[in-house]
Amino acid sequence: EIVLTQSPATLSLSPGERATLSCRASQSVSSYLTWYQQKPGQAPRLLIYDASNRATGIPARFSGSGSGTDFTLTISSLEPEDFAVYYCQQRSNWLFTFGGGTKVEIK
């Protein structure tokens, strides 16, 4: 099973600041890495698929990069609505795993 490790667990930032979230895989996942945002009481929302492609309707301040085992989600300038928990996820044939999540909180 491929394990995804997200860091940091919590990121305390102010609106307008840049957020950099990391996701590391225990073995290569090529570019099959996805990022989601989840707010309290809501279902997850797809942000980035295949490491760097923004999903429909996702603002340009969200970007993804990386390949192999190291991936990054960057939010260029935090808006109030961006404070949430972010998860990475990979697929390997018919086995999928999620990372433990990074909570982006208001400083």
Added chain:
Amino acid sequence: EVQLVESGGGLVQPGRSLRLSCAASGFTFDDYAMHWVRQAPGKGLEWVSGISWNSGSTGYADSVKGRFTISRDNVKNSLYLQMNSLRAEDTALYYCAKAGFSGGAFDIWGQGTMVTVSS
């Protein structure tokens, strides 16, 4: 409107069974793989199971393999999860999710159905 609506959750005793359903609308259901993802209270996301568009391929997390069975009915636009031998650690909100064209990302999610396993 693209929509997934889960049902079938509830309170069940350990060792018993439960069947979850997910009704899909607003898209061509039999074009896409579908998945179940769960989230225990206050915890992160855990992929449970997935099924290809034609039911030819399925996958299960190790934690549910041999106990849960995923299936779909493309005529009824519905996804199912048969859960047997339930344990306390299966207590979670169960989401139905649609895979996108890339196959690896889940682009549409339902609001979830809660399963509580307790005596």
